[in-house]
Amino acid sequence: MKYLSFILLLIFISCKTENKSTKPVCNKPPYAIVIHGGAGAISKKRITPKKSKQYKAVLNAALDKGESILKSGGSSMDAVCATIEILENSHLFNAGKGAVFTHDGTHELDASIMDGSNMQAGAVGGVSVVKNPIYAARKVMTNSAHVLLTGNGADEFAIKEGLGTVPNDYFDTKRRKKSLKKAIRKELEAHQETGYVYPWPEFKYGTVGCVALDNQGNIAAGTSTGGMTNKRYNRLGDSPIIGAGTYANNNTCGVSCTGHGEYFIRYAVAHDMSAQLEYTDKSLAEAAQNIIHTKLENAGGKGGIISIDKCGNVVMDYNTKGMFRGYRKPNESDVKIFENE
Ligand code: ASP
Numbered sequence: 001m002k003y004l005s006f007i008l009l010l011i012f013i014s015c016k017t018e019n020k021s022t023k024p025v026c027n028k029p030p031y032a033i034v035i036h037g038g039a040g041a042i043s044k045k046r047i048t049p050k051k052s053k054q055y056k057a058v059l060n061a062a063l064d065k066g067e068s069i070l071k072s073g074g075s076s077m078d079a080v081c082a083t084i085e086i087l088e089n090s091h092l093f094n095a096g097k098g099a100v101f102t103h104d105g106t107h108e109l110d111a112s113i114m115d116g117s118n119m120q121a122g123a124v125g126g127v128s129v130v131k132n133p134i135y136a137a138r139k140v141m142t143n144s145a146h147v148l149l150t151g152n153g154a155d156e157f158a159i160k161e162g163l164g165t166v167p168n169d170y171f172d173t174k175r176r177k178k179s180l181k182k183a184i185r186k187e188l189e190a191h192q193e194t195g196y197v198y199p200w201p202e203f204k205y206g207t208v209g210c211v212a213l214d215n216q217g218n219i220a221a222g223t224s225t226g227g228m229t230n231k232r233y234n235r236l237g238d239s240p241i242i243g244a245g246t247y248a249n250n251n252t253c254g255v256s257c258t259g260h261g262e263y264f265i266r267y268a269v270a271h272d273m274s275a276q277l278e279y280t281d282k283s284l285a286e287a288a289q290n291i292i293h294t295k296l297e298n299a300g301g302k303g304g305i306i307s308i309d310k311c312g313n314v315v316m317d318y319n320t321k322g323m324f325r326g327y328r329k330p331n332e333s334d335v336k337i338f339e340n341e
Helices: 002-022 049-071 076-088 133-143 151-160 174-189 261-266 269-279 284-299
Strands: 032-040 109-115 120-127 148-150 208-213 219-225 246-248 253-259 303-309 314-318 322-329 332-336
Touching: 032 049, 032 076, 032 253, 032 303, 032 314, 049 076, 049 208, 049 322, 049 332, 076 109, 076 133, 076 208, 076 219, 109 133, 109 246, 120 133, 120 151, 133 151, 133 219, 148 151, 208 253, 208 303, 219 246, 219 253, 246 269, 253 261, 253 269, 261 269, 261 284, 269 284, 269 303, 284 303, 284 314, 303 322, 314 322
Parallel strands: 120 148
Antiparallel strands: 032 208, 032 322, 109 120, 109 219, 208 219, 246 253, 253 303, 303 314, 322 332
């Protein structure tokens, strides 16, 4: 009997050892950075080779900035903010300068940021005069006792903190004005004047986000957006909601999302990624597959995510036609819009 128990114990130990050895080895690179510039019904017809070049040039410029900070030993938090600032200052993306219009023809911007080293987070919703909302989110995190400030109060706080402001029409672009007109027309045609239904699938997203891992092993994630065209009633999407549009935890991963925000809020998508890594044996890619292609897809939720785990694995996944995206690691670089280009 004793002999049998001993054999069983040996089998048990060897199984355990085997399980351990199948887990992926953590080869953390000195740094990693990933960005998105929105996912959606991006049509190949409209993204001409010239336009594709323009988008990719800005995505690369943003990655250059973030990578240079990380390479020189800077923090993931600084890298995320500086990278997002470049995307916010570009008229091409639905964040900062290129933000979409509300139903009333104005702009209300949302942003959030999270520091995975200490689980601190900050966010702003519906700001209208802050030039770079990502820095307002950071100030909420570092200089207030709160996580989320909204509307005029958030603007007031950002001004008090000395952040740069612009008149609301600084965010105007002809292209976004056209989209608003089209959305209102569609809404009237469909008798959906309540603003609860957006003209999906023609609607195109363009939110921006960034996740970075620095040489200290600290993960930061941030997201910035103008929200959805034709929004009203001070609607907020997932982007300023920690756990929905943005999340970071040094023990698991950092995440930034883009897509139809109402779904991302209900499915707590950014936190779901982290929870899957914390509570299951799933890899980062498997976790993304599960939330984006199974849970969201089954619910009818469209969009994408970018993520980096504590080992420096990078994921850029989406269930739409395309997603503006790119990443860098030492000796690795990629920028794409569609599946292979
Ligand atoms: N998620 C954003 C929102 O719902 C939109 C986007 O990603 O483009 O406000």
